[in-house]
Amino acid sequence: MPTVSVIIPVYKSLEVLETAVQSVLSQSFEDFELLLIEDGSPDDSLALCRQLAAKDARIRVYHKENGGICSARNYGMRLARGKYIAFLDHDDEYLPGYLSENLILLEKYQADVVKFERVKEKHALDGTVTLLHGSRIGQMPGIGDGVVCYRGAEIAEHFPAIREAAKTMYIWDGIYRGDFLRQNQLLFDESFRFGHEDMMLNLEVLAAAQSMVFHAGEYYKHKYRESTSTSATFDGVRIADSVRVAKRESRLLADWGYPAEQVLYSYMNALFVTMNILCLPGANCSQKKKKELLEYFRKETVGQMTDLSAAVKKLFRIKKLHGMLAWLFMKRQYTVCLAAFRVYFRLTNSGTEVSS
Numbered sequence: 001m002p003t004v005s006v007i008i009p010v011y012k013s014l015e016v017l018e019t020a021v022q023s024v025l026s027q028s029f030e031d032f033e034l035l036l037i038e039d040g041s042p043d044d045s046l047a048l049c050r051q052l053a054a055k056d057a058r059i060r061v062y063h064k065e066n067g068g069i070c071s072a073r074n075y076g077m078r079l080a081r082g083k084y085i086a087f088l089d090h091d092d093e094y095l096p097g098y099l100s101e102n103l104i105l106l107e108k109y110q111a112d113v114v115k116f117e118r119v120k121e122k123h124a125l126d127g128t129v130t131l132l133h134g135s136r137i138g139q140m141p142g143i144g145d146g147v148v149c150y151r152g153a154e155i156a157e158h159f160p161a162i163r164e165a166a167k168t169m170y171i172w173d174g175i176y177r178g179d180f181l182r183q184n185q186l187l188f189d190e191s192f193r194f195g196h197e198d199m200m201l202n203l204e205v206l207a208a209a210q211s212m213v214f215h216a217g218e219y220y221k222h223k224y225r226e227s228t229s230t231s232a233t234f235d236g237v238r239i240a241d242s243v244r245v246a247k248r249e250s251r252l253l254a255d256w257g258y259p260a261e262q263v264l265y266s267y268m269n270a271l272f273v274t275m276n277i278l279c280l281p282g283a284n285c286s287q288k289k290k291k292e293l294l295e296y297f298r299k300e301t302v303g304q305m306t307d308l309s310a311a312v313k314k315l316f317r318i319k320k321l322h323g324m325l326a327w328l329f330m331k332r333q334y335t336v337c338l339a340a341f342r343v344y345f346r347l348t349n350s351g352t353e354v355s356s
Contacts, residue, residue, distance in 0.1 A: 002033040002058070004099060004175065005082030008090055009072035010038045013045045016091040021052050021059070023221075024088065029099035034059045035076045040066030070188035070197045073171075077187060086175045091223050095119070098219040102175050105213045109149045112180040113205060114213040115165075118173050118220035136165045138216035146216035155212055156256040162206070163249075163269065165214065171198035173220055176205070184208040196241040196273075203248050207255075236285075238277050239293045243300045246270035250301070260305060261314035267301045268315070268322040271329065275341040291334045298329060 006024050010017060017036075024034050036049040036059060046063055053059040064075055077085060084106060088094060102114045117134035124130070140161045142148045150158055163169070180186075186204055188197050206212075249266045274297050277283060278290045285293075302308055308330055316323025321344075328337050 002082045003029075003031040004033075004084040004086055004103065005076070005080035005178070006032055006034045006086045006088055007073055007076035007080065008034065008036050008088045009069045009076070010036050010045050010049055010090050011041045011066070011069070011072070012043055013041065013090040014043055014048060017045065017048055018052065020088055020090050020093060023093035023095075025056060025058075026096075027094060027099045028096070029103060030058075032058060032099060033080075033082060035079060036061045037072040037076045038063045039068070039072040040064060068190065068193050070190040070192055074187045074190065077181065080178060083178055084175050085178050085181060087172045089172060089222075091225070092172065093221040093223070095219045095221055097217070099175075101217065102215060102219065105147060105215060106175060106177065109211060109213050111149060111211040111213045112177050112209045113174055113211075114215060115174040116215040116220070117218040118170075118222050119218050121221055121223045123223065123225045134218065137214050140165055140214055143214065143216065147213065149211060149213045151211045155206060155209055159206065159253070159256065159258075160262065160265070162212075162214075163266070169199045169202050170222075171201060172222070174202075180209070192241055194238040194241060196238070196245050199245050200248060203245070203252055207252055236293065239274055239297060242270055242274045242277070243297055246297075246301050259314070260307065260311040261318065264302065264305065264308070264311040264315050264326055265319060265322055268319075268325050268329075270301065271297065271325065271337075272341070272344075275338060279338065279342055287335070290338065294329075294334045294337065295332070298332070302326070302329065 008017075008020060013020075021034065021036075024032070034056075036053070038046045038049050038061065040063075046061075049059075049061040053061045060079075062075065062079065064072070067075075073087065084103065086099070102116060105111070105114050115137070117137055119134070120132040122130045122132060137143070138146060140148055141158055142150075150162075155162070184204070186201060186208065189200055192200065246267055249270070250263045253263050253266055274294070278285075278293065283290070305311060312323060312326045312330055315326055325337065325340070328340070
């Protein structure tokens with residue numbers, strides 16, 4: 001039985017898969033299985049998978065009818081034999097030490113999950129490549145020598161820091177204990193087809209986990225391509241999915257006894273995601289439609305809060321940027337919200353992630 005199972009969903013992967021696979025095979029830790037889940041791709045991706053498997057016995061190839069990335073990941077999770085489970089997108093890369101250094105932490109702390117930083121390699125439509133480095137895990141409460149472990153109630157206590165830490169809501173910036181996922185029946189919601197599925201799963205992970213380790217090291221290279229990424233395309237369903245995630249997070253906060261301003265902060269984080277979707281190059285809908293979608297988001301989230309004005313004032317005192325956005329949103333100043341977000345987006349894509 002391998003120590004860790006690495007799952008890669010494969011779809012239209014001819015130009016990128018070999019690099020991703022090689023980044024796993026070149027890890028110094030060698031006791032793993034690599035599951036290539038070919039998700040009914042219309043090109044020759046399956047043939048490439050089989051060619052790669054012929055060169056290394058640790059690679060296992062499975063072919064299934066097309067069902068989307070959530071379906072492919074779930075398929076791999078059901079087949080995984082490793083004590084731990086890790087994920088890799090077919091066009092990304094593991095950095096050195098991804099397996100060895102993080103598995104040491106999982107064993108040392110007997111943790112359900114370890115989360116770490118990543119490098120975002122952004123490929124813009126104009127050919128510009130920008131590197132964005134994560135830095136927020138290193139600022140989490142109690143962290144020493146780049147590592148902190150939260151147990152039991154500490155996970156709920158430190159949720160704001162966990163949520164704010166550099167993109168720890170993705171699936172590939174962590175390694176999960178297999179028994180923990182299985183015992184809590186944690187799988188991807190296959191109704192998500194345009195993103196957000198990793199955020200939803202990680203909210204369920206946070207609700208169920210008894211121990212989580214956070215590591216400030218960078219171990220994953222996420223290649224964001226505006227021309228091909230599902231995160232760079234617009235579909236009205238994505239806004240509804242963003243609302244679903246926001247509602248799940250608000251319920252989690254309510255279960256943990258957080259005050260209204262923290263729930264509002266959570267909604268504003270989701271609003272940032274929503275406005276990002278609406279401002280992407282692929283969001284070819286009218287300004288009127290964008291306003292309608294933001295009104296829908298408002299109705300389904302902050303519109304459900306009983307004393308929104310008081311929550312906005314409290315949020316402004318602890319997070320001025322989010323508080324200002326909440327005030328504009330409360331006043332239905334959607335045009336101003338979108339314009340302000342475009343400025344924020346340019347700042348946060350200038351080369352270094354900035355604190356919000």
